[in-house]
Amino acid sequence: MRLVHAPRARLVRTLAVVLTLSSLVACKEAAGRVKRQIGGKHPRTRAAWSPATLSAVQGVPVEAIKTAINARLEGKAPFKIEDEAWHHTKNLYKNLGQTPLWLTNDGLAKERASALSNAVLNLSQDGLRLDQYPIVELANALMALRQTRTPTAEQLADADVLLSAMYSAVGEDLLSGQVNPKDVAQAWHIDPTDENVDSALVQTLGELPFDAAINALRPEDDEYAALQKELVNYRAIVEKGGWPAVPSGKATRPGQSDSPARLGALRQRLALEGIAVDSTVSGTYTEAMGAAVAEFQSRHAIVVDTSLNKETIEALNVPAAYRLGQIAANLERYRWMPRSLGSRYVYVNVPAFHLVAYDSGQATLDMKVIVGQEFEDKATPVFSDSMETVVFRPYWNITPDIQSGEVEPKAAADPGYLDRQNMEYYTDGGVRRIRQKPGGKNSLGLVKFLFPNDFNIYLHDTPNHELFAKDVRAFSHGCIRVEKPGQLAQWVLGWDAARVTEAMNSGADNHSVRLPKKLPVYITYATTFMRDGRLNFGNDLYHRDEKLVQAMSGGALPGESTVRALQTLKKIAES
Secondary structure (H helix, E strand, C coil), X not given: CCCCCHHHHHHHHHHHHHCXXXXXXXXXXXXXXXXXXXXXXXXXCCCCCCCCCCCEECCEEHHHHHHXXXXXXXCCCCCCCCHHHHHHHHXXXXXXXXXXXXXXXXXXXXXXXXXXXXXXXXXXXXXXXXXHCCHHHHHHHHHHHHCCXXXXXXXXXXXXXXXXXXXXXXXXXXXXXXXXXXXXXXXXXXXXXXXXXXXXHHXXXXXXXXXXXXXXXXXXXXXXXXXXXXXXXXXXXXXXXXXXXXXXXXXXXXXXXXXXXXXXXXXXXXXXXXXXXXXXXXXXXXXXXXXXXXXXXXXXXCCCCCCECHHHHHHHCCCHHHHHHHHHHHHHHXXXXXXXXXXXXXXXXXCCCEEEEEECCEEEEEEEEEEEXXXXXXXXXXXXXXXXXXXXXXXXXXXXXXXXXXXXXXXXXXXXXXXXXXXXXXXXXXXXXXXXXXXXXXXXXXXXXXCCCCCCCCEECCCXXXXXXXXXXXXXXXXXXXXXXXXXXXXXXXXXXXXXXXXXXXXXXXXXEEEEEEEEEEEECCCEEEECCXXXXXXXXXXXXXXXXXXXXXXXXXXXXXXXHHHHHXXXXXX
16 A cells, blocks of 8 residues: 555645544434434434425426436436445435425525535545545536526436435445445454435434534444544554654564664654654663553554564554554444444454443443454354353353364373363264363353354353463454453343352353343454554454455545545535
């Protein structure tokens, strides 16, 4: 990925000036209304706007315009409008009476057209690819209206339909993402909310102020808003030429000598990421520099050892443009998530090795987790399901693959292996299988949490708690081991600590307890995330970033022609 040239950088900075800080935070009132509509559980609120009742537009009979709109809708989709957005455009007209949506008696509804144009400009802060929208075509259609006093029905219809198509495309992208996860190898199995896009578009079009209503289509999440700000920050770094490369060399520890030039580059590189180091020029890798490197390692999912080693140098030298692309990619992953996750749920981010339990929108419990190894058949997928059961003192029913590939070869080589591992044969549906009996040696520990799914993934305890002390925790066969199983059991069941402790340590073996109410569980994959107010780059364990970063690169840093077209559209819409 090339760094931006100076003329293009000036254009991007001009675009950034146009975008206001207020657009980073959605209007809470409008966001709440739209979020309820997307969730599909609440009735639609009363609209503050509805299409104008028209007899004519600039002297053109409205019936002629309606006929032209219908003809346009029956034809091909406008350039750059995908089939799904075109489908939503048709439904928008159908749901609102097949009447003009952006016209008044005097012509174009300039305030609403301007609000939509500004919304497209603001998409730069979402990392969306602006070159995927019909910006030039819409600008030409609006210019045609501006340059004539007696427009034709077809000209009015073309402008109205293009505005509706642009609005539908923008709305769909904010609600469910611009890229199909299946096209960029994401192993993503959380269904989008396509069935609610039409109702959300109608709802939003009727809200006032319209610009705030469009802003509310994006995820209403503090982390999403924080990543938007980081996108702007990293874009500024890229515009200025990125950061210097730190020369490779020997692994250096605090107190050891090193090249002043190398250490100077290290100071400059860390400072650009907001990690301060004293500016004293010397040939010693000081304790302070080691502490700064440790901070960098912590933020980049590297084993924290203060050493300026090969892995750390490689992470330092990842181009700023690629880091910018990762932020844009993870904003897209947020848009792939359901807009409403529920009032009470469990959220696991695999690259962060972290689980958080939420209640009424507040994080009430968090802990480290161990996830699947990076081998393809052990990678933890992205999916969601509902937790139904907690099993205390469980058996580990070893899967056929693990049985044939790992356990049986060890048992064949060592006749005492099964006994030492507290394992036994049993019959399941006429098939001879191996399981590990409940107890302290059991690989699932003393409790597991079941949410039936196609991947046979669940949360569970582990006898190997020392692994939680490691910074990179990808050791499992795909299931997720939790650091605080007892506290999680208390949280999901509503039991006190004593009751859970008894069930784990002296209760009946393989004892299943149904949850009072099913609990949503989300297993996600976000490689950029906020922790303690700072941006972190997680471990891309399963190499899922590259294709998505490439797909979103045009949104991370808009091109020169796109910026010019957007500025032109804004001027026309406001004139």
